[in-house]
Amino acid sequence: MNGLPVVSNKKWQRxxxxxxxxPGRTPIKEAIEKLGGMCEVSEMAxxxxxxxxxxxxxxxTIEQNGIVSKLWICGDQAHELVIPETLKEAEIGFQNLHxxxxxxxxxxxxxxxxxxxxxxxxxxxxxxxxxxx
Amino acid sequence: MLQLPESPxxxxxxxxxxxxxxxxxxxEEGDLCGLPRSLERKEAPEKQxxxxxxxxFEKKHGVTVEMRGDKYVxxxxxxxxxxxxxxxxxxxxxxxxxxxxxxxxxxxxxxxxTKTFKVTFAQEGEDVIKQWIxxxxxxxxxxxxxxxxRPNLAxxxxxxxxxxxxxxxxxxxxxxxxxxxxxxxxxxxKGDPALAYFIQQxxxxxQAVYFEPGANExxxxxxxxxxxxxxxxxxSIEAVTHHELMHNAQHNSNxxxxxxxxxxxxxxxxxxxxxxxxxxxxxxxxxxQSEVYRRDQDHCKDxxxxxxxxxxxxLQDAEGDAVAKVKEAKHFTLDQIRDLAAVKPSTRYFxxxxxxxxxxxxxxxxxxxxxxxxxxxxxxxxxxxxEHDQEEITLRYGKTTNGEPNYIRSVSGKLVKNSPExxxxxxxxxxxxxxxxxxx
Numbered sequence: 001m002n003g004l005p006v007v008s009n010k011k012w013q014r015x016x017x018x019x020x021x022x023p024g025r026t027p028i029k030e031a032i033e034k035l036g037g038m039c040e041v042s043e044m045a046x047x048x049x050x051x052x053x054x055x056x057x058x059x060x061t062i063e064q065n066g067i068v069s070k071l072w073i074c075g076d077q078a079h080e081l082v083i084p085e086t087l088k089e090a091e092i093g094f095q096n097l098h099x100x101x102x103x104x105x106x107x108x109x110x111x112x113x114x115x116x117x118x119x120x121x122x123x124x125x126x127x128x129x130x131x132x133x
Numbered sequence: 134m135l136q137l138p139e140s141p142x143x144x145x146x147x148x149x150x151x152x153x154x155x156x157x158x159x160x161e162e163g164d165l166c167g168l169p170r171s172l173e174r175k176e177a178p179e180k181q182x183x184x185x186x187x188x189x190f191e192k193k194h195g196v197t198v199e200m201r202g203d204k205y206v207x208x209x210x211x212x213x214x215x216x217x218x219x220x221x222x223x224x225x226x227x228x229x230x231x232x233x234x235x236x237x238x239x240x241x242x243x244x245x246x247t248k249t250f251k252v253t254f255a256q257e258g259e260d261v262i263k264q265w266i267x268x269x270x271x272x273x274x275x276x277x278x279x280x281x282x283r284p285n286l287a288x289x290x291x292x293x294x295x296x297x298x299x300x301x302x303x304x305x306x307x308x309x310x311x312x313x314x315x316x317x318x319x320x321x322x323k324g325d326p327a328l329a330y331f332i333q334q335x336x337x338x339x340q341a342v343y344f345e346p347g348a349n350e351x352x353x354x355x356x357x358x359x360x361x362x363x364x365x366x367x368x369s370i371e372a373v374t375h376h377e378l379m380h381n382a383q384h385n386s387n388x389x390x391x392x393x394x395x396x397x398x399x400x401x402x403x404x405x406x407x408x409x410x411x412x413x414x415x416x417x418x419x420x421x422q423s424e425v426y427r428r429d430q431d432h433c434k435d436x437x438x439x440x441x442x443x444x445x446x447x448l449q450d451a452e453g454d455a456v457a458k459v460k461e462a463k464h465f466t467l468d469q470i471r472d473l474a475a476v477k478p479s480t481r482y483f484x485x486x487x488x489x490x491x492x493x494x495x496x497x498x499x500x501x502x503x504x505x506x507x508x509x510x511x512x513x514x515x516x517x518x519x520e521h522d523q524e525e526i527t528l529r530y531g532k533t534t535n536g537e538p539n540y541i542r543s544v545s546g547k548l549v550k551n552s553p554e555x556x557x558x559x560x561x562x563x564x565x566x567x568x569x570x571x572x573x
Contacts, residue, residue: 023412042395045406045417045425045446055392062407070412074390099265099273102322104380104487105333106389115413117389121262121332121341123275128333128389133412 011095014113014132018071019082021059023113023133026068028061035059056081075117075127087118087125190228192350194235195287198228207231211290213357218286235286242289250296250303252311255281261315261343262336266323271433276323281315288316288344291354291370298498298546299375301529302382305340308529312381313341320345329373331380340384342377349373356499372495379494382525383487398486400517401493402476406446416485417446420473428484431459437484439465477511493518498546501562508566 015022020034032039032050035057039050047062047069058072073083084090087109091097097111106117106128114132118125187198187205196218197208205223209216219234221227243254255261263275284292292314296303303311313335320326321343328348335341353359353369388394391414395405402419406427417425425442440462441449448462449455456462471478479496483489493514496507508515519542526548527538533551543549544562 040392042392045404045442045444046409047407049391049405051392055390058391060407062409069407072391076387076389102330104485105331105384119332119334120330121335121343122338123263123336125334126338129391131412 012093012114018073018132019057021068021071021132023068023070028059028066028068031059031068031071053081070131070133072129072131074129078127083130084116084127086127087116087123090116090118090127090130186225186228190231193285194232195285195349195354196235205231207235209286209290209354210358210361211287211354212294213355213361239283239286239289242286242293243284246289246293246296247311250300250311251309252292252296252303253313254284255313255315257281257283259315260336261317262321264319264323265321267325277319279317279319279321282318284314284316284344287352287354288349288370291349291352292374294355294371295374295378295499298500299378300548301525302378302385302494304381304385304529306385310339312378313337313339315341315343317343317345328368329377331377331384333384340381342374342381344373356503360502372499375495375499376491379491380487382494382521383490386521386525386528388487394487397490397517397521400476400520401486401489401514402474403486403489404446415446417442418470419475421475423475424473426465426470426473429459435459438462439467439470441465476513479507479511479514489514490518490521494522497522498542500546501544504544504546505562505566508563512567 015025017023017026020026021031026034028050035050035052039052040055042049042051044060044062047060047064049058049060051058056074056077059068060070060072061067062069073081075083075085078085084093090109094111094114097109097114097116099107100110100115101108102120103117105120107120107125109116109118114130116130117128119128184192190196191198194207195209197210197215199206199208200223201220203223204220205227206220207218209218218238219231221230221234246252247254259281261279261281264277264279265273266276267273301308305312315335321330326347327345329345330343332341332343349370352373353362355371356369359369359372383394386393388397391405398405398416403416404419404425406415406417407413408415415427415429417427419425423444425444425446426439427442427446427448428437428439429448430437438459440459441451441453441464442462443449443453443455447455448457448459450461451463465473467481471481471483478489478492480492482492493507493511496503497515497518498504504515507518522542523538526540526542530538530540530548532538538551540548541551541555541559543555544559549555
């Protein structure tokens with residue numbers, strides 16, 4: 001089953017966010033509540049990351065503004081986390097998805113407000129991770 | 134344009150082949166497995182003298198052909214020794230016979246490796262994947278289908294040497310299968326050569342390693358052969374295979390998950406940094422005085438530069454003032470960064486924590502000499518790699534009823550039963566390096 005809850009004729013847009021979290025708008029406190037409360041906090045060079053569901057979901061906040069900067073989701077349980085499982089599924093949900101660079105074992109694709117890593121070596125690579133920003 | 138070191142498979146000095154990059158240069162620029170690419174590279178090959186039939190044969194099969202009297206002797210330079218494989222008449226017919234004999238030996242070796250390690254090799258002419266081609270506007274599109282060729286004996290022996298010491302990193306995530314090796318007839322990214330790539334999922338959803346065209350030409354088969362050549366560049370077929378299998382180990386150990394990857398990266402002195410403009414997670418590298426550096430570029434066609442950063446990852450100029458662009462920042466050479474690093478990279482290829490870790494893992498496993506160098510040069514990297522390695526071994530091969538790992542990695546790189554004697558050997562090796570004054 002496709003992970004993306006695509007409503008026909010409607011593509012995902014930045015303001016849709018994901019799992020109730022809209023990067024650039026949702027306060028980090030609200031995001032923590034929406035994502036289940038329990039999280040592990042780590043320091044980044046310019047902010048903090050908050051990991052949920054044993055690291056499968058992460059939100060970040062940078063530059064001390066208290067707003068979610070990015071929502072990151074691991075592809076390992078794509079179905080459960082309602083994200084696309086493959087590159088072709090992602091292309092259905094996200095407009096203008098285009099290749100930007102290679103990383104170890106994966107190809108990185110982007111469209112407006114979305115970045116994802118799909119397994120390298122396949123035209124329809126499994127999604128390794130996906131992030132909304 | 135740099136010249137490759139003379140081929141160990143050729144006696145001739147008149148026909149040394151020329152490449153746009155040496156393996157060492159590729160490592161320096163960060164192209165061992167394709168990240169990131171320098172787009173300024175010139176692809177036009179320098180003028181080459183046409184190869185003789187014998188040289189073409191050597192190149193194709195990875196052997197040296199020596200004329201002795203009226204005979205051809207076909208030699209594999211392996212593990213620091215000359216291994217005479219076959220002898221034929223010293224003419225075209227003899228070479229035809231050798232071709233058939235070598236194909237037989239190759240197929241036997243493939244069967245042996247498949248049986249022993251569950252690894253597989255792509256067939257001659259097998260589809261790999263469509264090539265990526267960059268357009269003028271920096272965007273990319275898929276091109277024609279890349280095909281695979283069969284590996285030659287030199288490649289198989291280099292891979293075999295790595296497999297014995299890379300265990301269990303040659304296995305796929307479930308552990309039921311080994312990776313598949315492909316030998317590409319065109320670069321994965323057009324006009325952008327690398328040596329090899331780790332592939333999370335090939336066309337059949339299988340973990341794989343792609344060797345780029347020419348990646349193994351003229352290479353020493355093993356690190357012992359690299360030492361015999363008087364080089365110290367860590368670019369033998371064995372070493373490259375180890376490196377890619379370390380990436381496979383990372384994949385099997387869930388490095389796709391941000392917190393897992395960062396846990397290991399932090400041990401190596403890397404910290405995640407979220408670019409405020411693009412929200413891309415980048416890496417900053419910590420120096421001995423807790424100062425930080427970042428490797429970045431302003432534009433996709435720019436060269437990557439190591440830059441000075443403030444403690445929050447923002448770029449800085451020579452005066453320590455914040456600047457917006459890479460070109461305005463204070464720059465450092467790769468060797469300067471290597472010397473300044475809190476955790477010294479084990480080789481010159483450390484474009485990010487994954488690559489630095491893979492290089493450390495390669496040195497840890499490949500042989501005693503390289504492991505010694507790793508511990509001497511970079512004790513923290515040694516410890517991180519050792520910890521990761523043991524986790525992987527234990528995960529795959531289990532623990533005793535006492536909760537001890539069943540297997541550990543010996544100093545030679547091979548797995549051994551976890552016995553007091555085996556542990557004592559490792560401890561003695563490490564102590565000798567950590568406390569050299571106790572040597573006597």
